Amino acid sequence: MIWDAFRPQSPQVHAIAGLFDGFLILAAVIFLIVAGLVGFSLVRYRARAGAADPRPTFGSRRIEIAWTAVPLLVVTVIFVFTVRTMAFVDAPREPGQPPDLVITGHQWWWEARYPNGAATANEIHIPVSRRLLARIESVDVIHDFWTPQLARKMDAVPGRPGYIWLEADAPGAFAGACAEFCGKQHAWMRFQVVAEPEAEFSAWLRHQAELPAEPTGAAAEGTRVFREQKCGDCHAVSAADVRAAKGPSLAHIATRNLLGGELPNTSVNLARWIASPQSIKPGNLMPDPNLTPAGVQALTAYLESLR
């Protein structure tokens, strides 16, 4: 690794980074040849006072053929490495192999669903050192699912799903972003991929599919506000509820690290978001709800009870 481009954390991105290193060396050599030739000429052949024009020369077929043939050879080499790396990064999947998780782009958040029914938003968990097959979809415009350190980009084109291998070498939280311009909040269509040891991952997965606990105290008051405000029209509160998917699922939201793809998930931030989502993520599809401070507090308590 001559230079830590991409800071790879998966075999796939390691392979891409290796290819990039090779490319960078090649490009630097070519640039230095051109710049050297130009720089040398500028110094050596600058006009001397009173000098007559040099005797015209018109080219040399031999040299011209050489500088056509050599680059041809160079790109052929690049092409061979390209095809090899492509085959590694996009390793074929078993015929008919079902995806380990389905990631769906929405304006402007990411939904992830696992075969056991677990559903989450903007925070995707994977086990360390086991590759998962992720299907990338979109329900509205084109998005692009990109975790720079873990996997290649894959466009989420409505009606045309794509597949990537999602894998991490070590535990950690890896930032991701939507990479295809998708409208007003493209910039904050960010997410996190959390890689954790196999045992922790399966515990997480099992827990995410469970029904929420019955709310008590302030949280119970929050459920009333939740109903009044018709939050449930867009947001599901349990993984089993698959109807309300216009907005991010709130199932087990209190276990997540981030809110809205970027804010740390604290009571203060949650209350800020509930009070005025438009001031945090202007243009997002959730209208400001017009709640009393007490209403905000109750709703915050309710959401925080969704562990």
Place this chain on the structure above:
Amino acid sequence: MRGPRLWLSTVDHKQIGVMYMVTALFFFLVGGIEAMMMRAQLSLPNLTVLAPEIYNQVFTMHGTTMIFLVVMPVLIGFGVYLVPLMIGASEMAFPRLNALTFWLQVCGGFLLYVSFLAGGAPDAGWFSYAPLSEKPYSPHPGLDYWALGLLLLGFGTVLAAVNFIVTIAAQRAPGMTIRRLPLFAWMTLVNSVLILFALPALNAALVMLLSDRLLQAHFFDPAHGGSPVLWQHYFWIFGHPEVYIMVLPAFGMISEIIPVFSRKPIFGYGFVAASTVAIAFLSYGVWVHHMFAVALGRVFISVFAALSMLIAVPTGVKIFAWAATLVGGSIRFTTSMLFAVAFLLEFTIGGLSGVAFATVPIDWELTDTYFVVAHFHYVLFGGTAFALFAGAYYWFPKISGRLLNETMGRWNFWLVVIGFNLTFFVQHFLGLMGMPRRVYTYPNLPGWAPLNLISTFGAVILGFGSLVFICNILASLAFGARAGNDPWDAWTLEWAAASPPPPENFAQVPAVRSRRPLWDLKHPELPDWAAEGGD
């Protein structure tokens, strides 16, 4: 030939050429202000200088303006002005058509910008990917203005291309064979053929998009059986040749300027011309490299990767030919030459980073990041715009009769070179660090803030450099030194005409017996037509 009425109704190729250039310069200022607005918003993380919907309109208009209202018209303008002079003609083949194409250009630009008053400018990017560009996701009429404006601009550009081809085919002076054609005319010719095949693909896509938006058709709407990927194919079948449409005439300018200031003919005229034709052919087989992140078949992608890499070869041939022209020369460092040499280096960087995007796995990491923004600005600013600065300093004396001021020229050059590289070189690193493009703001991740601030700082310098250029034009028009007919001791026919040329261009066209008719006149003892390889 004075007075506003005569400018409005003129069919003279020189006046029309000047009008093209002046309108392009105006829109360059507009597009530049849009760029400054973006750099202001992005100078630090989490700024709120521009609201997201405004930012999206501004970057859409910046791209559309710079491509369709600056680069294409200014290149057509130089062509309209210079091609008849270079081939020893008195006019374009169809002078009235020439005027029509210019005014179509003006109308197209007007339509694009009137959208600001009609409920908002287009906001889906210059590439307007469906379904984001469809009615449900972009309900205000901005995109309708965008599509209609581009249809007009596209139609006008096609007519200009027809005019160029017929002019070069039919109006050449006696002795000006196709193998003696100045390289700028050569590249304009190839460029026109490119336009003829590429622009109608865009026009077809625009007709389909307008059907979707105005008549509720479903070409690109997946909810009703349409295909968003179809838009991408159509757009890039136009869009990639378009990149070469924006750069080939600039190659032509460099191929005129470097030889004159090196005091040597171009190294390998045949290869330079032939590689242009190769680029034109290949440019229709590379469009899918804009879509490598879409789930397309691997074999399909590999074919387009191979062709995209292949196109680097004829481009490389040109760079080597220009560099080799310097070798053994007697180089004069005019501002024009400085820009031409800077072009060589900047464009090489842009060309090399382009190969990264043909290398599919690298594209999978870097596409739609700031690395792309850096790459194509090295091609379009470091390449085309630098060539245009070189061309402006070179041909301004012919057009106006006065030399541009060289002292201001140096300021212009160094501010632009420093500003440009500060602005865009750091964007390579931002891309490598994972900053997506087309974002109105970004999180404060390690390194992102300082690099963006440097970029904004560079943009301010670049802006000042461009203003120096405009000041130089205005000052030199009023006070510049008289140029005479041939200030650079050049060799192509335009320098045999008066500066500025009279309406009929030439009293008598010099005999053309080689590629450098004026060299033959000045050096009867050593004419090109007698030299091996000179013709």
Place this chain on the structure above:
Amino acid sequence: MPQRVRLGMALFLLNEAVLFFMLIAAFVYFRGSTLATAASSLHLQAASVYTACLLASSLTMWRAAATGARSWLGGTLALGGLFLYGQGSEYVRLFRQHITISRTQFGTTFFTLTGVHALHVLIGIVLLAIFLILRPSHRTALEAIALYWYFVAAVWIFIFLIVYIWTFL
């Protein structure tokens, strides 16, 4: 006609040919999902008749360009008008079956492709009408219009083959 006018017109038509190629390609791209509707709703016999009108109009156009006679010009205009009338009644027939540009994918591709072509025929008719009214002796203009007219008829042959014949094959 001067060589450069012929070349200029040919180049312009080349651009138009690419435009139609792209629109026809879009029709073919969606053919899988539109074929059933096309087969059940298009009227091959009627289309054959107005196709014949357009082809015949090329012949009268050729005579008009050769002789400059107003009668041949008038004939061309009439045949072109008949073609548009025929196509218009095809549209009405489809509308009665609730096939519009927005209701079905077939409508989207069919109306866009044939609509753009009809616009070209209409432009030809307008040009001919202007010519008839203003400058009946300007031969270069007439020959240029004739080139355009042959092109529009030739494009229709491709459209007819792909949209109609291929559907009912």
